[in-house]
Amino acid sequence: MTADFKYAESRHVTNVDECRFYHHMDLPGLEEVGKGWDLRKTIDDYLGRFDFRGKRALDVGTASGFLTFEMEKRGADVVSFDMGSSADWQLVPFGAKGFDPAKMRAIVDKAVEPTRNSYWLAHRLRQSRARVYYGDIYNIPDEIGQFDVVLFGMVLPHLRDPFYALAQSARLSRDAVIITQQAPKIPGPVACFIPKAAMDPNNLASYNAWWVFSEDCLREMLAVLGFRIESVTRKKHLCTGRNPAGEEECLTMVARRVQ
Numbered sequence: 722m723t724a725d726f727k728y729a730e731s732r733h734v735t736n737v738d739e740c741r742f743y744h745h746m747d748l749p750g751l752e753e754v755g756k757g758w759d760l761r762k763t764i765d766d767y768l769g770r771f772d773f774r775g776k777r778a779l780d781v782g783t784a785s786g787f788l789t790f791e792m793e794k795r796g797a798d799v800v801s802f803d804m805g806s807s808a809d810w811q812l813v814p815f816g817a818k819g820f821d822p823a824k825m826r827a828i829v830d831k832a833v834e835p836t837r838n839s840y841w842l843a844h845r846l847r848q849s850r851a852r853v854y855y856g857d858i859y860n861i862p863d864e865i866g867q868f869d870v871v872l873f874g875m876v877l878p879h880l881r882d883p884f885y886a887l888a889q890s891a892r893l894s895r896d897a898v899i900i901t902q903q904a905p906k907i908p909g910p911v912a913c914f915i916p917k918a919a920m921d922p923n924n925l926a927s928y929n930a931w932w933v934f935s936e937d938c939l940r941e942m943l944a945v946l947g948f949r950i951e952s953v954t955r956k957k958h959l960c961t962g963r964n965p966a967g968e969e970e971c972l973t974m975v976a977r978r979v980q
Contacts, residue, residue: 726864728800729853732841740842741835744787745961748846753945754839755785757962758875764791766956767874769899769975772829773797776869780851781858781890782876786840787852795976799851800865801840802858802890807833809857811881813916816841858886861893870897875971878902878915884942891946898948900939902943905970939974948976 734740743756760767768788774796777823780789783801793799804810807830812822844851854865859882871894879881893896905913915930940950952975957968 726862729855731844732838733845734838734842737842739835740839741832742786742839742843743784743836746785746787746790746843746932748843750846752891755787757960759959759961760787760791763956763958766899766954767958767973768792768795768872768956768972769901769952769973771897771975773870777867779865779868779871779890779893781871781873782879783840783853784836784845786849786851788872788874790847792851793849793851797870800868801851801853802861802865803837803840803853803855805855805857806835811879811931812929815916815920817918817920823976841902857898859889861889865893866891867895869895870899870922873898873900873902874901877934878930881931883912883932883934888946891943891948897946897951897975898946899945899973899975900943901971902934903969904934904936904939907935907937908937910941911935912938936972936974939972943974943976947979949979951975951977 737751737754743752743757745755745759745761747753768791771910773792776797778792778797778799780792780799780801783803784790786801787803810829810833812825812829850965858880870888873887877887877900880886913933915933943950954973955970957971959969960967960969
């Protein structure tokens with residue numbers, strides 16, 4: 722490894738009030754935590770019913786780490802990846818009247834550290850052995866090594882350049898890539914631009930999503946990168962981050978590298 726490559730130092734987090742959980746979790750010694758996605762009943766479908774036993778896995782965009790811990794529970798040796806700092810969070814640059822970029826950036830800054838805290842609190846309480854690397858999703862270093870499987874759980878729509886990010890991470894997989902996200906049932910390899918000029922320019926949700934992809938679009942992106950589709954399933958998962966809470970259908974695509 723190069724001298725400047727290193728995994729993150731663990732944090733000893735004890736105060737749940739300093740945490741922001743992206744997923745619902747049941748943690749030893751605590752009541753249920755989290756708001757955003759409750760995948761506890763549907764996690765096997767979310768992970769594509771992939772056999773993680775003995776596999777080295779990369780969790781891209783780990784947030785609170787729920788997917789990391791679930792892969793680990795299923796026998797994987799996991800590396801969790803997330804952005805290096807709040808400055809890496811790519812916000813849609815609205816030009817609408819009333820847009821306050823400084824205000825939006827301040828909201829992001831306040832969200833990143835509590836989310837990171839939630840990971841480390843859960844990591845300790847679940848006695849996880851997962852390692853963490855914080856960095857640039859468009860420039861993940863080779864020194865992180867190769868993986869048997871790379872997981873993208875609800876990540877690509879939040880990136881300005883999703884295909885390049887997928888390519889940078891998929892190159893590290895010697896076998897499989899799993900993508901789970903919403904995917905409308907529309908024909909053709911289509912990527913739809915989510916932001917609209919009429920959106921509230923000071924609502925963080927307006928800045929946090931760029932694209933939605935058709936199933937054929939995901940198929941073609943993976944094919945271009947040298948992967949063949951092994952399975953595609955659709956399942957409804959509970960989203961508690963919207964009002965009212967409800968189930969959202971998501972696609973899970975498992976692809977294997979063409980040998």
